[in-house]
Amino acid sequence: MSDKKTKRVVLITGGTKGIGKEIAFKFAEHGDQCIITYGWGSIEDSDFLNEFKAKNLPEPFLIQSDVINNEDTANLMNEIKTRFGTVDIFISNVSFANLVKGIDDYSEAALLKSIEYSCWPMIEYTRQMKTILGKYPKYVMGLSSHGPDRFYVNYDFAAATKTLNEVLVKYLNYHFYDEAVIFNILRTRPVITDSLLMTVGKEWKEFIEKYDIPGTHVDLEEVANVAYIMCSGLMDGIRGQTINADKGYNFIEGYSYMYKNREEFGI
Template identity: 25%
Template sequence: MYNDLKDKVALITGGASGIGKAIAERYAEEGMKVVINYHSREDEASELVESIKAKGGEAVAVKADTTNEEEFLSLFQKTIDTYGALHVMVNNAGMQKDIVSHEMSTDEFDKVMNVNLRGTFIGSREAIKHYMEKKYKGVVINVSSVHEIIPWPHYAQYCASKGGVKLLTQSLALEYARVQIRVNNIAPGSINTPINAENFSTEEKKKEADGFVPMGYVAEPEEIASIAAFLASKESKYITGQTIVADGGLSLYPSHRNWEYDELAESFTDEIK
């Protein structure tokens, strides 16, 4: 669909499964050369590379922990060594964990922040550094979440990290707009990915999840990948610093109220006993 993407190079963190995998497949279909970063899903990353090659595409898989700066820099250098350049950086690696906030340790908080926000910063910084050196109008695409907008009980660290990604995106976009380096953000809602598998593990749970979305269904990763292709292409060349919310209308009526304390609330008073 986007002819200008042919032979361009993309690096996708967390690219072995879910949204990252769908983006890698879509970019390969567009004729791009794809570097698929993975942390622990080596088999899935290898299978994805072989699948892309079998269809005539170009791809390599590179292991790296994106919270480790040294490993991330090695990943970036591997991309340059393999394909000679980088045109599109996709910061997709992320994690979430259900933890009651007053029981959350600082280590648990830091782990999510490091993956979701620190890793996104390192990836963005290195890509922009490359674009500045080459004087190239490059693209950075961050994958955030609808929870950069909607608060979510038990996921305070996740929401904080994704809110940070939103403002990081806007700040970098403004800083480098004059040299035409574009930085944008995708905020998915309910997507059928491995990280959300438990929420869709039974027919009843799937029906409930679908019903929670105004449009009536949980999206597939390919629907997010189509946005990533658009943002990488020249069709979006006048768009920077923006978040495209792809949530089926979920953010139009956020109702993530925490019900677990309803009974407990009756025992709370204005005084310390």
């Protein structure tokens, strides 16, 4: 298991906000060196780095890199090679999909762009690490949600990309088995982030808070804890799986639960 005496190099794409940032905090707490990518103009570098400083955490290496730009990817890997030599853990966190309010928003180009951003980097980055760094990471983890199984407003293409990742991770685990690369997907219930509210609308959070429905979302730190333990060495027997961080609520949610607690919820 990793501890503070064992520094590993952790690459987190799109790790400056929400789940990605919380995962970076968690690995940094254990002394790991985080490499965090972001898109143009999405953050102020100094403000972000000061968040780590305020928590007395090791400063991450922050670099702009577009996950679908091949030149950016090559430059990123070469920079990592120069500074750190390797990547031990890769968290494929970037997720982008067009909002779908109705069938008129369906287009082949929009769907393919969603796949390009949300699915392909997990594969291409892993391959480029071998090409440029000379070895694969030991752990590769993608992020998913319950969108493939449950309706979320505007979420059609996002859910489609999550489904694709959950299928591909099984085959990737097979193809990379002899290379000792462990692929898994971390699937969560809704986590209240700017990204989520941009997708489903800020009114969603207000609705949940109004009825105070327990278990509707999980906390950022809860997700980060699962991500860390899956890459700790203690869970290496789990490969090619989609791990649910849902606090067990998936089993009890629904009309029956709301009916049983209707007085408490005020409905």
